[in-house]
Amino acid sequence: MPTDLELQTPETEAERRPTRSQRPLPEHEFVRFTRLQRTLHACMIVSFLSLATTGLTLKFSYTGWAATLSRLLGGFQTAGFIHRSAAVLMFGVFVAHLYNLVHLKKREYKSWRALLLGPDTMLPTSQDLRQFIATMRWFIGMGPRPQYGRWTYWEKFDYFAVFWGIAVIGSTGLTLWFPIFFTRFLPGWAINVATVIHSDEALLATGFIFTVHFFNTHLRPEKFPMDTTIFTGHMPLTELKRDKPLEYETLVASGKLEEHLEEPQPEIVVRTIRFFAWIALSIGFSIVVWIIYAMLFAYK
């Protein structure tokens, strides 16, 4: 298999510190995400948490929690302002990611075909289906753990869920933001329909992110309490070997592994990252608790 790495381009870093990358030490870590990708994910967290918190106060306005939270956020007008600002940020993240893809195609893959149909593609492939079936067998004890590549099928699912979410929530959100403009060509009840879709799709997104996504990528017992790869960009080599054996083997075979190794982030950076990640996780979990409470005990 070709051993092209898809997303990270640590050449600049490697050029700056050639001596270090030339002599990999055991503690050197595998670079999985670029700085832009980490930044985009951080922005996504800020934006998503803001959207979820402010939006859910409106959705669950019948709970006492919502009123308190809304007051804490500075009132519904301020909450609305936060919600719209965060939405703009989210659109920004989305556009930046698309730009990044275009950039990547130019620099790394030369053609869309290579980017979209290569071994490190984000698009679902037949291998994903095979790995999904194999994973199911592993779950029920009928086979070994599959040899995952760079992107597992659940990571691809998460990735496209964001595309779907931004399309659905974003379009209905814009309708609700500019109802007078949209009712120039849509009937008035379309606003009501947009409300239902926006609200329920948002519930799906928050619920999924704060449970399934958190578990899959951060809270799996073997990674508990937190996987900081998305924040630091680094993954310990042992973990790469264990979790992405196919990618590891491909890199070793092509002899390009060393290009992707870097010294660990300084301790203070990791600590700071952990601190903020904890805050984000806590907010997410609180929201899940609130959703469950609102849906089960206070639903109207």
Next chain:
Amino acid sequence: MSTRTVRSIFAPGIALTLLIIAGSALTSAQSAQGPTSDDCLACHSDKSLTTQRSGRTVSLFIDGKRFSSSVHGALNCTACHADLEGKDLPHSTPLARVQCGSCHTDEQKQHSHSLHGKAIARGDNLAPRCVDCHGNHDIVPVRDPRSAVAPLKVPFLCGRCHREGTPVQTQRNIDQHNILENYSESIHGEALLKKGLVVAANCVSCHTPHNILPHTDPNSSINRRNIAATCTKCHAEIEEVHRKTIRGELWEKEAHVLPACVDCHQPHKVRNVFYTQGMADADCLRCHTNEHLRASDGRSMFVRAADVAGSRHAKVACSQCHSEVNASRVRPCETISHPVDCSRCHEEIGQQYQRSKHGQLLAANDPNAPTCKECHGTHHVLGKHDPLSATFSTNVPTLCGGCHREGKKAAVRYTGTQHEIIQHYTESIHGKGLLKSGLTVTATCTNCHTAHGVLPSSDPQSTVNPKNLPATCGACHHGIEEQFEQSVHSRLVTKTDKELPVCSDCHSAHTIRRTDESGFMLDIMDKCGRCHAEIAKTYFDTYHGKVSKLGYTKTAKCYDCHGAHDILRVTDPRSHLSRANVVATCQKCHANATRRFAGYLTHATHHDPKKYPFLYWTFWGMTTLLVGTFAMGGMHTLLWLPRALQMRRELKAEEAARSNGTGGEEKTSGEEGRHAD
């Protein structure tokens, strides 16, 4: 009195008339040029003869027979219509006004000095002239029952103007009310009108026929100084009856220090009742100024003379309230067997009180029942306009609170829904207006509950009964009442067995708040929702409802769209939500709203597949998506969990082995071996 008086007044007039008749007969005989009565009647006996006066058609017909039988029958027309003298017929119109005074000099003089005459001089078009009382061509002697000024007719003649509701009574400054009605029921009126005693006093007996002056005028027949003389024209030797008060001739000599007839016998209201025989206040105060004076049951019987002197009743004698005294006793008060009955004077109020809850309790001998004195006090009674009075508007809440405050005697027996009444009132917009802003026109207890006719709201006669409440609040909030009475909530508009809301259902009774306070704004949905439960619930499913549920008021609430008091069916073209008005209603907040925008469903719910199929199916589509995704994601996670825990255990073991330096290789290779499978 009357014939004598009337005769004395009219006798000179009649004599003069006769003289003039004689004189004018001579004149007409001498003057051959002037038209005779027959000449005039040649035209004026035509019944169809009319003219236009200030836009009205006026008949100029003169009944020759009636004229010739009138007191002026012997006179030629020109005797009165002097400006026709020497004119050719037919004459030009109009003729100059007839000057009765050219013959009736004294009467004319009196009339010009009287209220009526001065009013005419001022140009008051309501003031009566001779003709208004006496007529014109058909004047007959006063004693003739056909006369317009015959005694039996006088009350109605005067009453034409001095009757309730006439322009004179409503537009001129007249401080007596129900004059004709009161007179008819008075002893004089009954004697005249029911018993036909033509000698009974009528209007002119006291007021004089022509010299009518205000009672403040020292020359008036009804001035304090003169009233005794006026009354004694008929009631001769009344002093004998008023022995104690009057002490003989004092009444006429010192009228300014003694009570005048009208102090006890109110003008126009003189009743055929027993007025306590002349008890002077001084006689009472001989004993009652003693501070230690006590009744047999220990009550203090002390009366502070200054209290009475400074009160509204300063000019009322003790015995007028404390009736049943007997002046012939050494202790005149020993014959008193009943407490003071204020309704003897304050009759209407007394009747209101008896119908009220307070009065009903008193009738049931309830010891808690408040009587007049509980609110008004006894000897130091002050008017409600006196800031020192307990019944002055700012003092009313405290006054009523004496019994109706929580824990007090009226509050403890009350079983209704209103509690902390006084406290709540004080914090309400009315209470703040009255007590903090000092606006004495602000509604206080008595404005809504009335002062004397207080009834529980369940009583259909009560001013706070739901049926009557709009009118009660409308006494001040008239503009609102007008709107409300045309709305769907008005009993006048909607005929239904269901209970319709009134003011208090939204605004409450005693906790009325400013409607621009967030508390009121946020409560209104629940208030409307008490009856419109379903529609309120669906409101909370929409953006407007959710935002207001969060405690914010800058979003559409029920009344922002439906109107507050002028709520109409949406099918009514005048409704704020009718097809013609709905876009403008949305534009109150959404400046550029269009008709399509107004198609937003403000009460939409996704639970109703018939009414809102789009929403219903969208909701269930989304729910299916949600449930499906979560089921898959959840299953995946749950199935993963045991494997992940197993991996964790293995990793721990591996780590432990590595730190021990041995066994680690085995484990790792074992795991790798599994992976390789």
